[in-house]
Ligand code: SF4
């Protein structure tokens with residue numbers, strides 16, 4: 001299931017029934033609408049970020065200061081809550097981690113010193129690994145196009161990036177107003193800057209993303 | 212003290228990708244200004260992308276390895292202090308160093324990926340720290356003109372001061388170091404609310420609408436508080452706040468152009484260089500100091 005509105009998110013969170021006791025056997029399949037186990041994802045995020053997701057006590061300070069909150073489908077603190085309670089699919093499908101700009105305002109302000117920006121990093125990473133369909137497709141396409149430039153040249157190649165992004169999104173009209181201006185000002189290099197050790201960089205990509 | 216000064220006269224330099232393209236004027240003005248202030252840079256040989264933002268937001272291992280590849284090169288090339296003028300690069304580099312230092316698993320994994328071992332401490336500085344290290348006095352001593360017709364909104368954005376536990380050089384909510392530097396040029400600085408608000412950063416292409424909204428709020432707050440120019444220390448912030456003003460006019464027809472300079476360009480102007488020399492003519496929103504100076508004031 002995927003939740004889109006505040007109402008839906010609240011309803012889902014309210015439907016959570018805490019188990020009578022948390023013995024090991026009872027802990028396994030809990031309110032998960034996909035076959036992902038509670039143990040796996042919440043713990044996985046805690047491990048990857050070196051902080052326990054249960055640290056967050058839902059004060060909401062992060063969301064109130066989040067500059068992108070208005071555009072997100074679920075408030076940042078509620079994404080944490082969904083993970084805490086085992087609603088993994090909803091959390092992983094949310095647009096929130098993708099729209100998160102990584103500004104770290106939340107992390108700087110959290111009274112529990114929970115690094116929410118880092119939490120979002122892990123949620124995105126896991127969503128990609130699990131092949132979850134991402135709501136903000138263009139953002140993911142942009143990142144992929146950017147990384148492709150790095151993989152081939154070692155550095156970002158802005159003209160190549162714009163071209164590849166347009167191919168990926170078939171959004172040929174967007175940005176027509178800035179790219180020619182950048183050319184005129186000599187800001188968009190026609191040719192990429194290739195570093196010498198491209199092989200080394202390619203091997204880092206290969207070993208970390210298998211591609 | 213002298214020894215300290217000596218150490219800080221020479222830095223390793225990690226330009227970052229934007230510096231070779233969309234932010235070339237930041238690179239130009241930075242190099243010119245530090246030369247006037249008696250500091251020299253050695254560019255890290257064969258540096259590569261630091262992984263911000265795309266690697267960082269999609270693949271943690273990859274991003275740490277990409278960032279640390281540059282630290283490894285700096286170490287191999289005998290550099291102890293390096294400057295990363297882009298706030299996003301700066302943030303990625305220090306975060307990766309922090310993780311390497313504190314998590315042996317990440318350290319081991321990254322060392323294996325790079326077939327290297329990190330031994331020395333390479334210290335990464337941002338541009339504000341660079342000017343604080345050089346010393347405000349040095350700017351004042353070398354000043355050729357006082358920019359006292361400027362009312363500057365100092366915009367830090369997100370990544371220069373956060374996370375404060377790591378950047379450690381200024382306050383995360385109410386930083387003041389950029390104001391100190393700006394005031395050394397003779398300019399006045401304003402108090403305003405949006406100095407650490409996010410401009411939308413890397414969403415500039417994929418979600419331009421968000422970037423336009425956020426940048427508009429930032430520019431408006433600066434104007435409202437009486438600024439006539441904004442300064443930044445990050446190429447991504449500059450792209451969003453300067454170049455995106457063109458599209459902004461489509462969403463907000465009432466929007467009026469507002470000039471945004473790199474902090475290095477402001478210092479360059481004070482040191483007597485002109486707009487063209489500093490690459491200010493490469494901006495999308497025009498800026499000419501003389502236009503702001505009342506006639507017959509004898510300045511400029
Ligand atoms: S500010 Fe911290 S504790 Fe409060 S809701 Fe956000 S992450 Fe949780």
Ligand code: SF4
Pocket residue numbers: 062065066067068069076099100101102103104105106107116117120
């Ligand atoms: S890091 Fe992400 S979630 Fe946190 S305040 Fe910034 S945009 Fe919002």
